[in-house]
Amino acid sequence: MLIQYLKSKIHMAVITDAQPDYVGSLTIDLDLMEASGLAPNQKILVTNGANGNRFETYVLEGRRGAGEICLNGPAAHMGAPGDKVVIMGFCLLTPEEARHHRPTVVFVREGNKPALNVEAASH
Numbered sequence: 001m002l003i004q005y006l007k008s009k010i011h012m013a014v015i016t017d018a019q020p021d022y023v024g025s026l027t028i029d030l031d032l033m034e035a036s037g038l039a040p041n042q043k044i045l046v047t048n049g050a051n052g053n054r055f056e057t058y059v060l061e062g063r064r065g066a067g068e069i070c071l072n073g074p075a076a077h078m079g080a081p082g083d084k085v086v087i088m089g090f091c092l093l094t095p096e097e098a099r100h101h102r103p104t105v106v107f108v109r110e111g112n113k114p115a116l117n118v119e120a121a122s123h
Contacts, residue, residue, distance in 0.1 A: 006103040007091040008036040012049070012084045013108045017070040024073030026057050028087065030064040035114040036106045038089050045090070046075070050083035059089075067112035 010032050017027075026046060028038065038044065040061045047054045057075050062068045069087075071079055079085060093101055109115035 002092040002094060003098065004090050005093050005098055005101060007089045008038060008104040008106070009089075010036050010038070010087040010106045010108060013069045013087060013112050015048075015071060015079050015081050015083045015085060016068045016112065017081060018076035018079065019070060019072045020074075020076035022072035022076070024057060024075065025060040026075060026087065027060045027062040027068055027070035027072060029062045029066055029068050029112055032069075032106060032108070032112060032114055033059065033061060035104075036087075036089070037104055038087070042089055045088045046078070047086045047088075048079045048083050049085065051079065053078040069112055 013032065026044065033039070038059050040059055042059045043056060044059055045054065045056055055075055055078050060072065062070070069085065107115045
């Protein structure tokens with residue numbers, strides 16, 4: 001049996017832009033993607049701390065070092081620039097694999113720069 005577990009999380013990134021006319025997705029700075037292990041087109045869950053919205057979309061690779069977190073398409077209506085969001089990716093694991101799995105959590109500093117990676121189990 002496979003069970004869904006948290007694989008990685010970008011914690012408290014700041015939305016920098018919203019483009020409602022785009023087809024869809026969430027643009028994420030490539031530095032944050034690499035630090036968290038998120039991949040282009042990967043399904044993600046996003047939670048918005050400013051308004052409580054939760055939505056699923058997929059990752060679009062942003063420019064390295066630009067600090068962008070851009071809501072695109074319908075997701076653009078789920079938040080606004082300045083809102084802080086948590087971006088989560090998941091994986092499927094067997095119970096045996098899950099015993100040894102430790103998710104990656106990337107804390108974000110000013111400018112949406114990766115500040116620190118830690119294992120979620122240490123919290």
